[in-house]
Amino acid sequence: MKAQFRPRDVVVAVVLAGMALLPLHAALTGNSFLMSLCTRIIILAMAAVSLNLIMGFGGMVSFGHAAYLGIGGYVVGILAKEGVDSGFLQWPLALAASALFALAVGSLSLRTRGVYFIMITLAFTQMLYYVAIGLDRYGGDDGMTIYRRSQFGGLLDLSNRTAFFYLCLALLLLTTCLIWRIVNSRFGMVIRGARSNERRMRAIGFPTYRYKLVCFVIAGTLCGLAGVLLANHTDFINPAMMHWTRSGDLIVMAVLGGMGTVLGPVLGALALLVLEEVLSGVTEYWQIIIGPIFLLVVLFARGGIDGLLGRIRA
Amino acid sequence: MLYFIEQCLNGVQLGMLLFLLAAGLTLIFGIMDLVNLAHGSLYMIGAYFAATFAALTGSFVAGAVMALLATLVVGIAVEVIAMRRLYGRDHLDHVLGTFGLILFFNELVRLIWGPAGMTLPLPSQMLTAVEVLPGVYYPLYRLVIILSTLIVALLLYLLVMRTRIGMLIRAGASNREMVAALGINIKLLFTLVFGLGAVLAGFAGMMQAPILTVQIGMGENILIVAFVVIIIGGIGSIRGAFVAAIIVGLIDTVGRAFLPDLLRMFLSNNAASSAGPALSSMLIYMLMAAILVVRPEGLFSASSR
Numbered sequence: 001m002k003a004q005f006r007p008r009d010v011v012v013a014v015v016l017a018g019m020a021l022l023p024l025h026a027a028l029t030g031n032s033f034l035m036s037l038c039t040r041i042i043i044l045a046m047a048a049v050s051l052n053l054i055m056g057f058g059g060m061v062s063f064g065h066a067a068y069l070g071i072g073g074y075v076v077g078i079l080a081k082e083g084v085d086s087g088f089l090q091w092p093l094a095l096a097a098s099a100l101f102a103l104a105v106g107s108l109s110l111r112t113r114g115v116y117f118i119m120i121t122l123a124f125t126q127m128l129y130y131v132a133i134g135l136d137r138y139g140g141d142d143g144m145t146i147y148r149r150s151q152f153g154g155l156l157d158l159s160n161r162t163a164f165f166y167l168c169l170a171l172l173l174l175t176t177c178l179i180w181r182i183v184n185s186r187f188g189m190v191i192r193g194a195r196s197n198e199r200r201m202r203a204i205g206f207p208t209y210r211y212k213l214v215c216f217v218i219a220g221t222l223c224g225l226a227g228v229l230l231a232n233h234t235d236f237i238n239p240a241m242m243h244w245t246r247s248g249d250l251i252v253m254a255v256l257g258g259m260g261t262v263l264g265p266v267l268g269a270l271a272l273l274v275l276e277e278v279l280s281g282v283t284e285y286w287q288i289i290i291g292p293i294f295l296l297v298v299l300f301a302r303g304g305i306d307g308l309l310g311r312i313r314a
Numbered sequence: 315m316l317y318f319i320e321q322c323l324n325g326v327q328l329g330m331l332l333f334l335l336a337a338g339l340t341l342i343f344g345i346m347d348l349v350n351l352a353h354g355s356l357y358m359i360g361a362y363f364a365a366t367f368a369a370l371t372g373s374f375v376a377g378a379v380m381a382l383l384a385t386l387v388v389g390i391a392v393e394v395i396a397m398r399r400l401y402g403r404d405h406l407d408h409v410l411g412t413f414g415l416i417l418f419f420n421e422l423v424r425l426i427w428g429p430a431g432m433t434l435p436l437p438s439q440m441l442t443a444v445e446v447l448p449g450v451y452y453p454l455y456r457l458v459i460i461l462s463t464l465i466v467a468l469l470l471y472l473l474v475m476r477t478r479i480g481m482l483i484r485a486g487a488s489n490r491e492m493v494a495a496l497g498i499n500i501k502l503l504f505t506l507v508f509g510l511g512a513v514l515a516g517f518a519g520m521m522q523a524p525i526l527t528v529q530i531g532m533g534e535n536i537l538i539v540a541f542v543v544i545i546i547g548g549i550g551s552i553r554g555a556f557v558a559a560i561i562v563g564l565i566d567t568v569g570r571a572f573l574p575d576l577l578r579m580f581l582s583n584n585a586a587s588s589a590g591p592a593l594s595s596m597l598i599y600m601l602m603a604a605i606l607v608v609r610p611e612g613l614f615s616a617s618s619r
Binding site: 112116123127134245251252287291292294298 | 343349396403407415416418420422425535538541593595599602607611
């Protein structure tokens with residue numbers, strides 16, 4: 001299995017290598033738009049990869065994953081507003097807050113399954129969305145500008161676009177590596193087993209609830225990291241970061257790229273954001289095209305891009 | 315106290331609207347096993363149709379009737395073109411496909427009606443207030459909403475429990491294959507049920523239109539609250555949806571009205587007015603969490619009936 005030639009890996013390697021060269025392109029042309037777009041793609045890819053850990057491998061369809069983008073972002077933003085701009089404080093706190101929220105939501109929603117799970121994760125994220133709207137001190141509905149990105153002493157300057165770009169790329173690679181390790185570990189086997197037949201996993205003695213909860217918390221924490229990066233990238237936080245459509249976008253990325261593959265969501269994020277960028281250039285009403293595309297993907301291209309690449313080989 | 319009664323009535327009124335949406339969702343889910351996120355789009359479309367037709371004909375009632383028929387047509391078209399292909403797929407497919415439909419409908423509405431919202435003016439005889447209790451005046455139109463929704467709920471109950479179609483619907487909910495094997499045209503039944511759900515959603519949107527502005531995205535926010543109703547009431551149970559809708563409507567409305575004042579008794583004025591709105595919007599979700607702890611399958615789940 002491992003030695004097999006997989007077109008997906010080649011494509012992802014080419015894409016990542018191409019991305020790594022982008023700062024060079026930006027420096028040569030002086031046009032940093034592509035690099036900025038790719039930073040965004042990388043950050044959202046990280047969120048989609050983390051969602052795929054629970055959805056693709058664990059069978060837990062969370063329609064509320066954008067919550068952690070929001071939590072990561074809001075912790076950074078709120079701390080910055082209160083005068084705490086050290087990344088050494090902001091980042092761990094953001095991850096801890098994401099983990100805590102994931103623990104709370106996970107422990108409740110994992111008591112149920114299937115469609116309940118989808119609705120509950122959606123509802124809790126909507127709750128957070130309204131809470132963010134209610135936070136008048138932190139911009140309420142309009143959101144709030146972050147005037148200073150996270151500071152890491154002399155170690156790293158996030159205001160430097162190239163440095164920030166490489167940081168995001170490196171963190172994406174680290175995240176995918178981590179998830180690859182998780183999925184192929186004993187823990188990951190239990191999670192995947194619970195996906196295909198939970199009753200059997202329980203019958204042979206695995207407390208699947210606990211395993212799934214830990215998995216849910218890991219995914220939430222990783223997505224929280226993506227939220228931290230997103231806030232630092234846009235220098236802005238607003239409730240729309242955790243709007244339900246954002247959660248939907250993350251699901252689309254994971255499915256588009258190919259569920260249950262570690263790197264698929266990276267391709268999915270790339271495809272979706274590039275598609276959005278292209279379509280919004282064509283017409284103001286681009287969502288009227290992209291909506292039916294989602295439906296068509298569901299109906300005819302269930303394996304996503306990864307599945308298509310697999311077909312090319314076959 | 316008078317204010318409290320008024321808020322309670324508002325809560326019941328919101329609850330009735332939530333019930334219309336939740337009933338359609340739970341019917342569609344119970345019978346076709348379909349998660350329909352685009353249900354909120356039908357609610358929005360019902361409101362837009364009502365506002366348009368009422369403006370065209372100059373009559374609120376004629377506009378309402380035409381809007382219901384038009385929403386029914388849209389609902390059936392959506393079922394035949396898209397939903398039919400999603401039956402039997404897993405829930406993730408439903409979520410994705412109907413998510414695409416929401417984007418499509420929101421943009422379509424923006425294309426046709428423009429980005430600005432619309433208003434649906436009430437006929438002048440509806441603008442009065444009625445003395446419901448000595449000293450308590452309540453807008454007539456909101457009473458009309460409560461009453462008409464109650465009638466619809468009753469009709470729905472009679473349809474599901476007392477007619478042949480309703481019998482098929484209930485049979486379809488408990489065992490689809492068996493109903494199909496007995497020679498019932500299950501395809502037609504599914505289309506009918508989806509159309510029924512669409513009409514209920516359109517009716518809710520239409521009734522709500524004069525109170526709120528008709529705008530893009532109006533369906534999604536209330537849809538998520540309708541999900542909360544279904545989770546609390548138990549999926550597949552119309553009775554559960556009814557009870558839960560009223561509970562959620564009451565808690566949400568009364569919470570928003572009184573929680574900030576209540577907080578002022580414990581907190582400083584400043585802290586209370588900033589925490590109040592955030593906390594009161596959390597109330598229904600906290601209720602949902604509490605129900606999940608005690609009864610994960612909801613108050614009236616269809617399986618434990």
